[in-house]
Amino acid sequence: MANYKVIFHVxxxxxxxxxxxxxxxxxxxxEFGNDIDIELLANAEGIGLLYKTPNHFKETxxxxxxxxxxxxxxxxxxxxxxxxxxxxxxxxxxxxxxxxELVLKQSAGWAYIKP
Amino acid sequence: MANYKVIFHVxxxxxxxxxxxxxxxxxxxxEFGNDIDIELLANAEGIGLLYKTPNHFKETxxxxxxxxxxxxxxxxxxxxxxxxxxxxxxxxxxxxxxxxELVLKQSAGWAYIKP
Amino acid sequence: MANYKVIFHVxxxxxxxxxxxxxxxxxxxxEFGNDIDIELLANAEGIGLLYKTPNHFKETxxxxxxxxxxxxxxxxxxxxxxxxxxxxxxxxxxxxxxxxELVLKQSAGWAYIKP
Numbered sequence: 001m002a003n004y005k006v007i008f009h010v011x012x013x014x015x016x017x018x019x020x021x022x023x024x025x026x027x028x029x030x031e032f033g034n035d036i037d038i039e040l041l042a043n044a045e046g047i048g049l050l051y052k053t054p055n056h057f058k059e060t061x062x063x064x065x066x067x068x069x070x071x072x073x074x075x076x077x078x079x080x081x082x083x084x085x086x087x088x089x090x091x092x093x094x095x096x097x098x099x100x101e102l103v104l105k106q107s108a109g110w111a112y113i114k115p
Numbered sequence: 116m117a118n119y120k121v122i123f124h125v126x127x128x129x130x131x132x133x134x135x136x137x138x139x140x141x142x143x144x145x146e147f148g149n150d151i152d153i154e155l156l157a158n159a160e161g162i163g164l165l166y167k168t169p170n171h172f173k174e175t176x177x178x179x180x181x182x183x184x185x186x187x188x189x190x191x192x193x194x195x196x197x198x199x200x201x202x203x204x205x206x207x208x209x210x211x212x213x214x215x216e217l218v219l220k221q222s223a224g225w226a227y228i229k230p
Numbered sequence: 231m232a233n234y235k236v237i238f239h240v241x242x243x244x245x246x247x248x249x250x251x252x253x254x255x256x257x258x259x260x261e262f263g264n265d266i267d268i269e270l271l272a273n274a275e276g277i278g279l280l281y282k283t284p285n286h287f288k289e290t291x292x293x294x295x296x297x298x299x300x301x302x303x304x305x306x307x308x309x310x311x312x313x314x315x316x317x318x319x320x321x322x323x324x325x326x327x328x329x330x331e332l333v334l335k336q337s338a339g340w341a342y343i344k345p
Contacts, residue, residue, distance in 0.1 A: 009228070009229070011230060043139075044135055076142045080138075096146055097142045097143065097145070097146045099139045099140075099142055099143050099228055099230075100142065100146040100147065102226060103119055103121045103143065103147070103151070103226045103228075107119055107224075107226060112226070112227055112228075114229045
């Protein structure tokens with residue numbers, strides 16, 4: 001079991017931010033290897049990072065997913081934007097509430113990073 | 116006593132951010148009910164969210180307050196902007212330092228969210 | 231030994247943000263005195279806050295450093311921007327990964343603040 005756990009919070013539609021958070025995750029993996037659990041939680045405008053198409057970061061996201069990184073979408077944000085799961089990458093999971101997920105993870109000892 | 120606790124940090128004057136954080140709080144309440152303590156801490160430009168007037172979010176804030184959400188203002192930010200408590204909504208409380216409050220709460224096990 | 235610990239995360243090049251985080255740190259010191267350990271972690275565009283020159287905040291940073299505040303730079307960010315340690319203020323230290331540092335500190339009980 002991993003000794004470290006971290007959840008990244010993405011709530012903006014900025015391409016620069018999206019690129020940054022993915023690089024952040026790659027750096028974390030390089031440093032901690034298998035000793036860390038990583039989740040990216042997207043809510044509000046941040047859910048665009050996980051669109052099925054268009055998605056300029058699809059290959060990176062799929063690679064990170066294959067390395068064990070979890071990708072979670074806020075159900076409230078989908079509803080507010082009239083979107084359903086089918087518009088998003090297959091590996092993404094939907095959680096009832098993005099901020100609820102951030103609370104649950106931190107309460108379980110996960111570190112929080114907001115790029 | 117609530118099993119979960121979360122503090123939201125607001126330090127920008129963006130209306131979009133303000134709307135987002137209030138929706139975030141509503142979603143948290145929907146998910147956790149009475150099992151969570153919630154505080155919104157406003158400092159720097161974020162204190163504008165709690166102005167007595169003008170305040171487009173007054174009704175939402177009063178409703179959330181009646182449901183137990185705490186609203187805190189940073190005394191340093193008030194001083195820096197030459198404002199006194201009377202300019203702000205009655206339910207808002209003033210803490211000595213916004214960042215100090217964020218440290219105290221996290222040290223006591225509260226989750227931190229920066230929308 | 232200090233009872234409180236906090237790490238500030240700076241990843242933008244905004245002068246307003248830099249000014250804010252330094253004021254935040256001064257306010258924390260005023261409130262907690264010696265009872266808190268403080269670190270500022272700069273990554274991505276945030277590393278500019280610690281340039282040797284130009285640096286409009288040099289005096290403030292040196293004063294805070296003399297009071298025990300730690301300033302850390304992300305090695306990955308330096309590499310990505312083709313910069314070496316010599317371009318940065320002497321008191322700054324380099325950590326292997328900025329986000330890794332944020333994980334390690336939070337795992338050790340440090341509070342996290344993203345101004």
